[in-house]
Amino acid sequence: MVVEYRKDLFADERADDFDVVGKPILRQDILGHVTGRSPFYDDHLFDGLLHMRCVRSPHHHARIRSVDASGAERMAGVVKVLSARDVPVNVNTLLSLINFGRDDEPLLATDKVSYVGQPILAIVATSVRAAEAAVQAVRVDYEELPFVLDVEEALKPEAPVVNAEYPNNTFDYADTYDHQKLRFGDVDKGFAEADHIVEATYQMSPIEQAPIETCGAIAAPETNDRITVYTSTQGLFFSVGVTAKQLDLNSARLHFIGGTVGGGFGGKVDSHHEPLAALACLATGKPVKYMWDRAEEMQVGAPRGGERWKIKDGVARDGRILARMFTGFFDAGAFTRLSSYAVQKSTGHLPGPYSIPNVASNVYCVYTNRTPSTAMRGFGITACDFAIERHMDKVARAVGMDPIELRILNAYRDGDMKAHRRAAKNCALIESCQVVAQKTGWALSGEAMRASSKIGGGEGALGLIPETVIDEEGRIGERRRTGLGPEPDAGQGARRRLPQGHSAHNSSAFGNAPQREDMAAEQERSGFKAPMAPTAPAPKPAEPAPVAPPAAAAPVTGGPSLPSAYTARPAASLPTPPEPPRPAPTAAAPPPPPPQPEDPARPHFQRAVKRPGVSRFLSGTRRR
Amino acid sequence: MKTPITFTLNGEEAAVFVDPGGNLLDVLRRGCGDLSPKYGCGQGGCGACTVMIDGEAHIACLTLAETVAGRRVDTAGGLADGPDLHPLQIAFMEGFAAQCGYCTPGMLMAAKALLDRNPNPTRAEVDEAISGNLCRCTGYEPIIDAILEAAKHRGAA
Ligand code: FES
Numbered sequence: 001m002v003v004e005y006r007k008d009l010f011a012d013e014r015a016d017d018f019d020v021v022g023k024p025i026l027r028q029d030i031l032g033h034v035t036g037r038s039p040f041y042d043d044h045l046f047d048g049l050l051h052m053r054c055v056r057s058p059h060h061h062a063r064i065r066s067v068d069a070s071g072a073e074r075m076a077g078v079v080k081v082l083s084a085r086d087v088p089v090n091v092n093t094l095l096s097l098i099n100f101g102r103d104d105e106p107l108l109a110t111d112k113v114s115y116v117g118q119p120i121l122a123i124v125a126t127s128v129r130a131a132e133a134a135v136q137a138v139r140v141d142y143e144e145l146p147f148v149l150d151v152e153e154a155l156k157p158e159a160p161v162v163n164a165e166y167p168n169n170t171f172d173y174a175d176t177y178d179h180q181k182l183r184f185g186d187v188d189k190g191f192a193e194a195d196h197i198v199e200a201t202y203q204m205s206p207i208e209q210a211p212i213e214t215c216g217a218i219a220a221p222e223t224n225d226r227i228t229v230y231t232s233t234q235g236l237f238f239s240v241g242v243t244a245k246q247l248d249l250n251s252a253r254l255h256f257i258g259g260t261v262g263g264g265f266g267g268k269v270d271s272h273h274e275p276l277a278a279l280a281c282l283a284t285g286k287p288v289k290y291m292w293d294r295a296e297e298m299q300v301g302a303p304r305g306g307e308r309w310k311i312k313d314g315v316a317r318d319g320r321i322l323a324r325m326f327t328g329f330f331d332a333g334a335f336t337r338l339s340s341y342a343v344q345k346s347t348g349h350l351p352g353p354y355s356i357p358n359v360a361s362n363v364y365c366v367y368t369n370r371t372p373s374t375a376m377r378g379f380g381i382t383a384c385d386f387a388i389e390r391h392m393d394k395v396a397r398a399v400g401m402d403p404i405e406l407r408i409l410n411a412y413r414d415g416d417m418k419a420h421r422r423a424a425k426n427c428a429l430i431e432s433c434q435v436v437a438q439k440t441g442w443a444l445s446g447e448a449m450r451a452s453s454k455i456g457g458g459e460g461a462l463g464l465i466p467e468t469v470i471d472e473e474g475r476i477g478e479r480r481r482t483g484l485g486p487e488p489d490a491g492q493g494a495r496r497r498l499p500q501g502h503s504a505h506n507s508s509a510f511g512n513a514p515q516r517e518d519m520a521a522e523q524e525r526s527g528f529k530a531p532m533a534p535t536a537p538a539p540k541p542a543e544p545a546p547v548a549p550p551a552a553a554a555p556v557t558g559g560p561s562l563p564s565a566y567t568a569r570p571a572a573s574l575p576t577p578p579e580p581p582r583p584a585p586t587a588a589a590p591p592p593p594p595p596q597p598e599d600p601a602r603p604h605f606q607r608a609v610k611r612p613g614v615s616r617f618l619s620g621t622r623r624r
Numbered sequence: 625m626k627t628p629i630t631f632t633l634n635g636e637e638a639a640v641f642v643d644p645g646g647n648l649l650d651v652l653r654r655g656c657g658d659l660s661p662k663y664g665c666g667q668g669g670c671g672a673c674t675v676m677i678d679g680e681a682h683i684a685c686l687t688l689a690e691t692v693a694g695r696r697v698d699t700a701g702g703l704a705d706g707p708d709l710h711p712l713q714i715a716f717m718e719g720f721a722a723q724c725g726y727c728t729p730g731m732l733m734a735a736k737a738l739l740d741r742n743p744n745p746t747r748a749e750v751d752e753a754i755s756g757n758l759c760r761c762t763g764y765e766p767i768i769d770a771i772l773e774a775a776k777h778r779g780a781a
C-alpha cells in the first residue's frame with residue numbers, strides 16, 4: 001500500500017516533518033513476538049495455580065429464587081465457591097472512576113440476571129476440569145422474566161425493566177436527561193424550505209472484538225502482603241481502580257502487570273477478571289487464574305453495541321442540505337459500561353463533516369437484555385458514520401446528483417460554524433474527494449474540481465485552536481430562543497464569560513465537582529448540583545399513565561404536535577417523542593409558554609419527572 | 625494416573641508426566657515451560673497453538689500429549705539458532721507481520737512447515753499453509769509477504 005502524505009491538503013499543525021509514514025520501522029516489542037517470548041498474562045507459571053469458572057445465567061432475564069452450591073462445594077478439587085456476598089463492593093460501573101453514571105452492574109448476580117451468561121457464582125478449583133464439573137453441579141432456581149432485545153421495544157412503557165438502577169431503560173445524563181441532545185438552528189424551518197425530504201433508518205449489529213488471546217487475569221499473593229495481578233487489560237489503571245474499589249483495598253496493595261495484550265480492540269477494558277481473580281487469591285491465599293475460554297469470549301465478552309440511526313434530511317433542489325435530524329439508539333445491553341460515553345461521542349460527531357444550518361439530534365443509551373456492550377474501535381462513531389454516508393448517497397439519488405459532488409457541495413469549509421458552535425478548521429474533505437475522484441477516474445464537474453475548503457478561515461486559521469462562540473450570557477453558541485420554547489433553568493449566579501475552551505458540557509454532564517477552580521463559575525452557571533442519591537425505582541405502573549402532561553403529547557394526538565419531522569413516520573415506530581412539542585407555524589395552537597423567570601428557590605429538576613414549561617430537555621415520556 | 629513420556633523438544637530431550645487425555649498445548653506450556661505456543665480457542669479453530677511434529681504442522685490443543693512420545697516436536701521458541709534468528713523471524717520483523725504477536729508463534733510454525741517441504745511456494749500455497757491460522761490484528765497480506773520474502777532469502781542463502 002502506498003501511503004501518501006499530502007501536506008498541501010492537511011494542516012501543518014506541528015513543524016515536525018513526518019519521517020515515519022510510508023517507511024518500514026521495527027516495533028519495539030517485535031523480537032519478543034517472533035521468538036515467542038512476549039509475556040502475555042497467561043505466560044506466567046505458578047506452582048499450585050488454581051482455576052476459576054463461573055456459573056452463568058442461561059436466561060435473558062430471570063429472577064434468581066435460590067442457588068444451591070452445596071454439591072459443588074463438596075466436589076473433588078473445588079477450593080472455593082464465591083458469591084456476591086463475598087465481594088465487598090459488589091455493584092460497580094466502570095466509569096464511576098470518573099464519576100460518570102451510577103453503579104449498576106454486580107460483579108456476581110444476586111437477585112436477578114439480565115443477560116445470557118451473566119455470572120452468578122465463581123468456582124475456584126485445582127484444575128479447569130474440576131471447576132467446570134463443579135459449575136455443572138450448581139443448582140440455580142430461576143423464575144424467568146419477560147425480556148427485551150430491541151432498543152425501541154425497550155423504550156415502550158410496557159417494556160420490562162432491564163436494569164433496576166435505570167428503570168426507564170435509558171441512561172440518565174447528568175442524572176436527569178434520558179438522552180443526549182444536539183440543537184442547532186431550526187430543523188422545522190429547514191424542512192419547510194426543502195424541496196426533498198429524505199428519510200431512512202440504519203442498523204448496525206453488535207460485533208465481537210474476538211481477540212485471539214481471550215480475556216483474563218492471574219492474581220498471585222506476593223510475600224509483602226500485596227497481590228500481583230497479571231492481566232490482559234487494555235486499561236490498566238481502570239482495572240486497578242475497579243479492583244481496589246470492589247475489593248475495598250488500598251490500591252497500594254495491588255501490583256498490576258499488563259501492557260502485553262494479545263489483541264484487544266476495546267474488548268479488554270471492562271475490568272471484571274481482575275477483581276474476581278484478586279478476590280479468589282485473597283480468599284484462598286493461592287495464585288488464581290480467571291481466563292475465559294473461547295466460548296465465553298464470544299458469548300459473554302462485551303461486543304461493540306448495536307446502533308440504530310434514523311436520519312431525516314431536508315434538501316434543496318440544488319443539493320444543499322438545509323436540515324438534518326437524527327434519532328439514535330445505542331444498545332448498551334444490560335449494563336452501562338462504556339455505552340453512555342459512546343452516545344456522547346456520537347453526538348459530538350453529528351451531523352458528519354457537512355455544513356448544515358439546521359441540525360437536531362436525540363441519542364439514547366438504551367438498556368436491553370443483551371450482552372452488555374463496551375468499547376470497540378471507534379465505537380459511537382463508525383456506526384453513525386456508516387449511517388451518515390449511506391444517507392448522503394440516498395440524498396444524492398433523491399436530487400439526481402453525483403454523490404461525490406453532493407459531498408463537496410455540503411462539506412465543511414474552514415470557518416463554517418459547526419452544530420457544536422465551534423468554527424471548522426483544517427477542513428480537507430473537499431480536497432480529499434477531489435483526489436479520490438482523480439485517482440479513480442471519476443469525472444467531476446469543473447465547479448466541483450475548483451471548490452476549496454479554504455474559505456473564511458484560510459491558511460492563517462490552520463493550526464489555531466478555534467474560539468468557542470459564547471453569547472453575552474456565557475452560553476456556548478448563539479441562542480435561538482425563537483420557536484424553541486423556554487430555556488431550561490440555568491441556575492443562579494453571576495453570568496460570566498468563560499475562559500476559552502471550557503465547554504458548558506464539561507462539568508454539568510459528568511455529575512462531579514469541578515476539578516479546577518476556574519470551572520467553578522461554569523458549574524454554578526449551569527445550575528449544577530451534586531449528584532443526588534439514586535432515587536428508588538418508581539413502581540412500574542400496570543398500564544400506561546392515563547393522562548399525559550401537555551408537554552408529552554403523544555404523536556398520534558391532535559393539537560400541539562411533534563415537530564412535523566417526526567410525525568411523518570407511523571406512530572408505532574416512534575418510541576419517544578424527541579422533543580416537547582411546539583405549535584406548528586400554521587396550526588391554530590396555543591402560543592409557547594413564556595420563558596419562566598429565574599427562581600432561585602426552584603429546585604433543580606428531578607430525574608424522570610416531567611415539568612412542562614421548565615425544560616425542553618426532558619422528553620422522558622416512558623414512565624413518570 | 626499420570627503417564628511419563630519423553631520426546632524431543634526443539635532438539636533437546638524432554639520428559640514429562642501427562643494426565644490422561646491431556647493435550648500437547650498444556651504439556652508444552654505447563655509441563656515443559658515452553659510458552660511459545662498460545663491458547664486461543666482450545667478447539668482447533670485459531671492455530672495460535674501450531675507446532676511441528678516430525679516436521680509437520682499440528683494443532684497442539686487437539687493433539688493428545690501421549691501421542692508425541694518418542695517423536696520430535698518443534699515450537700517457535702526453538703526457531704532461532706541461539707542469537708541468530710531464522711529467516712522467517714527476520715522477515716516477520718522487517719515486514720511488520722505482527723502487531724499484538726499472539727498469533728505469531730503459530731504463524732511461524734505453519735510457515736516453517738511449508739518452507740521445509742516447499743522452499744519456493746507460490747502465494748496460493750502460502751495462503752493455503754496458513755489458512756488454519758487466524759490473525760485479528762495484522763491482516764494476512766503482510767504475513768504472506770513476509771513468508772514469501774523469507775522463502776526468497778532462504779533460496780538465496
Ligand atoms: S488454541 Fe489450538 S487452534 Fe486455537
Ligand code: FES
Nearest residue numbers: 723724759760761
Ligand atoms: S498479530 Fe494479533 S492476532 Fe495476529
